[in-house]
């Protein structure tokens with residue numbers, strides 16, 4: 001026994017209580033303690049059943065993430081699960097809080113399971129690039145059939161107790177304290193003379209069209225292999241005896257352990273937990289925020305207001321006229337109705353949000369009580385400065401004044417107020433009530449507690465908040481500009497936008513860059529190109545074909561034509577032949593003889609541009625850690641999570657190889673492909689971006 005497992009007798013029932021705060025993770029001590037607890041119960045005269053319960057807030061949250069990457073120690077989890085299941089005693093698990101991954105696998109090795117109404121269960125291993133490795137893929141399908149088991153395992157989602165009951169994962173929902181309820185339930189099982197019921201002895205599930213399901217899951221995962229591999233493991237549960245199925249599960253699990261995808265997913269898992277906890281803010285309390293002001297009720301402002309309402313904050317939205325205020329209110333109501341439809345809120349919550357928590361107004365004075373105001377007006381420095389001057393006049397002392405600018409200089413905006421230490425950038429991504437990323441842009445004079453407030457707000461809104469310094473485009477849009485330019489250059493030199501989009505989707509991006517431009521609206525980048533034209537370095541290669549599309553009134557999805565042609569009510573578009581004509585004409589004018597690109601070369605160039613700019617942003621101190629850059633790209637720009645982010649990708653590809661690519665490309669265009677000094681330095685020292693993460 002270890003002190004992580006408490007043993008006690010209640011009549012003929014032995015209770016094993018797991019006490020490993022905060023979430024009863026399955027550390028070596030817990031595994032050893034559970035095995036010893038089973039031994040003791042079996043040797044304890046008169047004991048007829050074992051009840052396993054968790055202390056504190058959860059049954060078991062799964063494997064101990066602090067043991068990841070260390071050599072595995074005995075007893076191994078699969079052996080523990082088999083040990084529990086093989087007991088001659090009746091074993092009951094009483095679940096509360098979460099039972100995830102190995103936690104659910106322990107529960108599945110019990111004969112019976114009950115759970116509290118708020119309990120959640122799940123097998124999230126695919127999010128770590130793995131499959132359940134302690135019998136989950138063999139036991140779950142024996143309980144609920146192959147189709148539902150595949151749904152649970154390949155999504156990694158949490159199931160509430162009612163759904164778990166409907167699938168047979170638990171036998172009953174009970175209201176009482178987990179131990180009391182478990183004792184009552186186990187007692188009645190014994191009274192009824194109930195038999196042992198090992199899941200492994202149930203028949204395997206009926207077969208499915210495994211290849212079709214495999215292909216479907218692979219496609220849905222955009223190249224992520226672990227969910228598809230899970231399908232094969234479930235197939236084994238149908239086709240092989242239990243013991244052989246377990247061996248097949250182990251083989252697949254071990255193969256996945258060796259993959260870059262697993263390394264990428266584990267990196268993302270830890271980075272996601274680290275990104276918003278900044279050591280320098282550890283002891284800095286955030287300011288109290290209950291009421292938010294939003295200036296501007298366009299798509300972005302309405303999205304921010306919606307996010308705040310959904311998080312239970314009060315919102316005052318400022319617009320210029322009665323009509324625009326009403327339009328903003330309607331936009332927010334539409335967003336909130338969407339949240340109701342998706343089951344995120346109840347009808348009652350919706351009506352309370354819209355009638356009691358939201359005010360759309362046209363008077364600046366309406367913002368006088370707001371604890372934090374976010375400006376989301378037109379992207380123009382003069383307009384923003386004017387708005388901040390007005391905010392300075394009406395907002396209460398201590399209110400945080402935030403700008404949602406995506407490119408402009410936050411220092412200059414702050415200088416329009418008498419309180420620059422209260423000013424910060426909070427850069428949301430559209431649609432702001434859906435997208436997870438929030439860049440917290442810290443200006444020169446921003447006070448620490450204002451930065452802490454930005455992060456606290458991000459957490460409250462359910463966002464992944466990342467710190468950025470001030471530069472044009474901050475972390476995300478600055479990288480985007482660079483890799484987008486690399487894509488444009490490839491188009492000028494011979495690739496088609498459609499080939500580039502398809503190659504990058506194959507890499508795992510949610511969308512290719514040209515489809516993204518169509519979605520965002522081509523007019524936005526066009527306006528920026530025009531604004532920058534006067535100050536542009538003559539060595540900067542900028543394609544004109546997109547300008548030509550815009551000049552003809554084609555702005556992408558919203559006008560039905562861009563790089564792609566869109567039909568009403570049809571998802572996605574078809575390649576626009578006009579684009580090819582415009583590109584060919586431009587190549588002709590520039591005297592470029594087009595050459596062909598392989599998909600692999602497209603991916604290498606795009607990634608080299610992204611990594612190089614990421615290294616520049618790090619070298620300049622705009623991003624604090626490589627993992628910050630990784631999280632921005634994953635949560636804001638559709639970067640495939642299973643690759644861990646661009647800086648992790650670079651580490652896994654090899655920094656010397658990435659630098660060699662950049663130097664090779666520089667022979668064609670030394671201006672664009674100037675290698676980041678930090679990248680050169682790391683290569684010279686034989687270090688990686690992960691080393692920098694560890695140093696931070």
Ligand code: CAA
Pocket residue numbers: 022023025026061062063064065066098100101102103124125128130132133
């Ligand atoms: N191991 C160790 N510590 C864990 C943990 C785990 N699996 N899960 C959470 N914790 C710790 C957190 O680090 C945090 O610690 P601090 O308070 O010291 O920072 C604390 O528990 C609370 O976590 P959260 O702040 O995240 O609390 P929450 O209530 O928002 O969420 C949770 C709780 C749902 C358990 C969430 O933490 C979570 O999803 N954890 C990861 C679960 C998971 O993926 N487990 C591994 C499954 S894979 C597996 O079991 C098999 C395998 O790999 C082979």
